Amino acid sequence: MSNGFDPFEASLIVAHDMSHAYDAVVPPIVQTSLFTFTDYDDMVASYRGEKIRPMYTRGLNPTVRIFEEMLAKLEGAEDAIGFASGMSAISSTVLSFVEPGDRIVAVKHLYPDAFRLFGTFFKRMGIDVTYVDGRDEEEVARALPGAKFLYLESPTSWVMQTHDVAALAALAKTHGIICAIDNSWASPVFQQPISLGVDLVIHSASKYLGGHSDVVAGVVAGSKDLIGRIRSEAYPYLGGKLSPFDAWLLIRGMRTLPIRMKAHEQSTVEIAKRLQAHDAVEAVCYPGLANQLAPGLKGTSGLFSFIFKDGVNVRTFSDHLELFKLGVSWGGHESLIVPGEVVLSQKAQPNSAVAFGISPRSVRLHVGLEGTEALWSDIEAAITAATVG
Numbered sequence: 001m002s003n004g005f006d007p008f009e010a011s012l013i014v015a016h017d018m019s020h021a022y023d024a025v026v027p028p029i030v031q032t033s034l035f036t037f038t039d040y041d042d043m044v045a046s047y048r049g050e051k052i053r054p055m056y057t058r059g060l061n062p063t064v065r066i067f068e069e070m071l072a073k074l075e076g077a078e079d080a081i082g083f084a085s086g087m088s089a090i091s092s093t094v095l096s097f098v099e100p101g102d103r104i105v106a107v108k109h110l111y112p113d114a115f116r117l118f119g120t121f122f123k124r125m126g127i128d129v130t131y132v133d134g135r136d137e138e139e140v141a142r143a144l145p146g147a148k149f150l151y152l153e154s155p156t157s158w159v160m161q162t163h164d165v166a167a168l169a170a171l172a173k174t175h176g177i178i179c180a181i182d183n184s185w186a187s188p189v190f191q192q193p194i195s196l197g198v199d200l201v202i203h204s205a206s207k208y209l210g211g212h213s214d215v216v217a218g219v220v221a222g223s224k225d226l227i228g229r230i231r232s233e234a235y236p237y238l239g240g241k242l243s244p245f246d247a248w249l250l251i252r253g254m255r256t257l258p259i260r261m262k263a264h265e266q267s268t269v270e271i272a273k274r275l276q277a278h279d280a281v282e283a284v285c286y287p288g289l290a291n292q293l294a295p296g297l298k299g300t301s302g303l304f305s306f307i308f309k310d311g312v313n314v315r316t317f318s319d320h321l322e323l324f325k326l327g328v329s330w331g332g333h334e335s336l337i338v339p340g341e342v343v344l345s346q347k348a349q350p351n352s353a354v355a356f357g358i359s360p361r362s363v364r365l366h367v368g369l370e371g372t373e374a375l376w377s378d379i380e381a382a383i384t385a386a387t388v389g
């Protein structure tokens, strides 16, 4: 697997295998752990890397490959690799480029489990992380000399802070540092970081790419060289492979990605505007509002947070909602709410309000596909019920 794997050659395999697919418009789920060889010579050629073909699903699987090619195309990348989860994509990607003694520069308010990965495993491995305010290009520039990796997320989790991704990627380039971004929030429909100069684009495919809340998966896209490096070691040896069935669900989900993203955007912009104008609301954190638009972002998705003024009981508000269900994750068809004070009560370490920027009077909403007016009525009624005095 590590001997001369060429991800581009792998695309030929998909084309070849599709000839066995009964002309089905939907690709088959190649649900197999291994692939047999026609004879001894065929096996030798495959082992020597003279012939790139699926041997074992931990290395290469045709259904997974179709998903990878679709995502690479959407991101304008040369290649992509699917993973068992977004976290698997994050850990395998970063570990392909850093080693003990190296330093990562990362923006503040990262996705909490990425932050915890850096603060636990990476710390124990002697990998240091410097956190910077991604809005402050001078601070980022000061942190970069001597670092090995720049890790971005824009908008950030919860507080939805946006950054000038092209400017940060350019800074990384001047220092010869590899730059990766978590693009789960915008999806390739609204932000294509490769075109902004970023080297590696990571997704939790569990969110918008899947879009139906029925799969946990991840993916990273980038140049043939960088993806080849991840594919040669971290992918086979850490073993966080994407399953053929999950890849099939993602292929299905991605067919409607652009129209789903537009529907999420339309409802969310409207709801965020109405919340911003509401007497009970202190502030709305949503890059889709006129005063919060970001360079490089072509549209905005369905996840945002807002802060209640005193006088609204957040517990009553959450319990009164009918369409918005209390639940983690996001990116599916359904609307969801997470109250900030519940996240802050979590025991997992390291964890702090400072690290994530979460205010106890804030809630995070995911606006699903149920319809703007029905969702707004739900929110309005819950605010009325939760307003004290």
Ligand SMILES: *Cc1c(COP(=O)(O)O)cnc(C)c1O
Pocket: 085, 086, 087, 088, 111, 157, 182, 184, 185, 203, 204, 205, 206, 207, 216, 217, 218, 329
């Ligand atoms: C959910 C999420 C992840 C982690 O993805 P999993 O598929 O749950 O492992 C990473 N980044 C962001 C921004 C996320 O929301």
